[in-house]
Amino acid sequence: MAETQQIIDEIQKLAAEHFKVAPDHVAPDDDFFQKLGIDSLQALELLTRLENHFNIELPDYEMQGVVDFRTLADRISQRM
Amino acid sequence: MTDIVKTETLSWSRMDGVIELELHRAPANEIGSQTLADLEAFVAVLPDLQNEASALLIQSSIAAGFCAGADLRELYNTGKSMESNDRVDGVRDFLNRIHAVLNAIDESPLTTIAAVHGTTFGGGFELALVCDLIIADKMTRFCFPELRLGLIPGFGGIPRLKRDLGNAVVRDLLLTGRSMNATKAAQVGLVSQLVGEGKSLVAARSTARQILKFDKGTSIAAKRFVKPIPHAELREEIEIFCDLFSRPAVEAGLRRFVESEDPYPYLP
Numbered sequence A: 001m002a003e004t005q006q007i008i009d010e011i012q013k014l015a016a017e018h019f020k021v022a023p024d025h026v027a028p029d030d031d032f033f034q035k036l037g038i039d040s041l042q043a044l045e046l047l048t049r050l051e052n053h054f055n056i057e058l059p060d061y062e063m064q065g066v067v068d069f070r071t072l073a074d075r076i077s078q079r080m
Numbered sequence B: 001m002t003d004i005v006k007t008e009t010l011s012w013s014r015m016d017g018v019i020e021l022e023l024h025r026a027p028a029n030e031i032g033s034q035t036l037a038d039l040e041a042f043v044a045v046l047p048d049l050q051n052e053a054s055a056l057l058i059q060s061s062i063a064a065g066f067c068a069g070a071d072l073r074e075l076y077n078t079g080k081s082m083e084s085n086d087r088v089d090g091v092r093d094f095l096n097r098i099h100a101v102l103n104a105i106d107e108s109p110l111t112t113i114a115a116v117h118g119t120t121f122g123g124g125f126e127l128a129l130v131c132d133l134i135i136a137d138k139m140t141r142f143c144f145p146e147l148r149l150g151l152i153p154g155f156g157g158i159p160r161l162k163r164d165l166g167n168a169v170v171r172d173l174l175l176t177g178r179s180m181n182a183t184k185a186a187q188v189g190l191v192s193q194l195v196g197e198g199k200s201l202v203a204a205r206s207t208a209r210q211i212l213k214f215d216k217g218t219s220i221a222a223k224r225f226v227k228p229i230p231h232a233e234l235r236e237e238i239e240i241f242c243d244l245f246s247r248p249a250v251e252a253g254l255r256r257f258v259e260s261e262d263p264y265p266y267l268p
Helices: A002-018 A032-036 A040-054 A069-077 B033-052 B072-079 B084-106 B123-129 B157-164 B167-176 B182-187 B200-211 B216-226 B231-245 B248-259
Strands: B010-015 B018-023 B055-060 B065-067 B111-116 B119-121 B133-137 B141-143 B179-181 B193-195
Touching: A002 A040, A002 A069, A032 A040, A040 A069, A040 B141, A040 B179, A040 B182, B010 B033, B018 B033, B018 B200, B033 B084, B055 B065, B055 B200, B065 B111, B065 B123, B072 B084, B072 B248, B084 B123, B084 B231, B111 B123, B111 B200, B119 B123, B123 B141, B123 B157, B133 B182, B133 B200, B141 B182, B157 B167, B157 B231, B179 B182, B182 B193, B193 B200
Parallel strands: B018 B055, B055 B111, B065 B119, B111 B133, B119 B141, B133 B193
Antiparallel strands: B010 B018, B141 B179
């Protein structure tokens, strides 16, 4: 679980940097669409940044229905 | 430098032998009737512009990306009050016109470069594919989402992707509808230069300056030799698209997309 927590931390850090919010503005179970005020195209920006950072491919159909950082971390860990 | 010609959705100019075409329609350069008309205006003057140019560079000044593809909202809203036959005729006319534009750029004697970033989806991907070189920043994503709507790409995407890449990559992009990041796209040969975030235009301009050093006639001969235009398949694509477009499932898919409040409308 520590590994998943590390992934969550890294996702939140990347999201905060990309969307220019304070790191403590986001939490693992936040709806990142609402919390960050982003749309689907911006979510794909985050996906690209995550793929580049973790050096994986995460097909966007696996993002379907994912709205919080914890579930996103789970999807990423399944690809690592 | 020629004067900058600015239309509602595009602008273009020529400087030191390089023509630059900029897309600037918010929110994501969706290609609807206005963009099509503006592209037709550009292609109409291209023969004159290219007399004193060796390279054409296409780029977007919109932060969201190069181009998100066809304007699906316009497509749905225009067609929803029409009879099925009229709706298909309207789409066929649009496709014939956009194919004429894209074929003109594809066949241009200039060396053409797409400088892309961000969302490069559907018709936007197809616009990039007519260019000889694609220079992408690391945040670019390429996608053919059309199967999600019950359609195939309609602006020449499949024939041109087949021309440029191995069939396995074409099947991956087409049959899964997934988007591919620029790093992977460079690995499979779609992207000729992968650059840092926000650097695609700088790299494309540098490449255009290199092209200017060559004898134009030799570049034309080389391009003609290595870049056949798949005319028969392009025409076939229009027919298949129109056949699919006539099915009720497509209208339903477009309605779902346009009316969706889902955070992932592109990902059914």
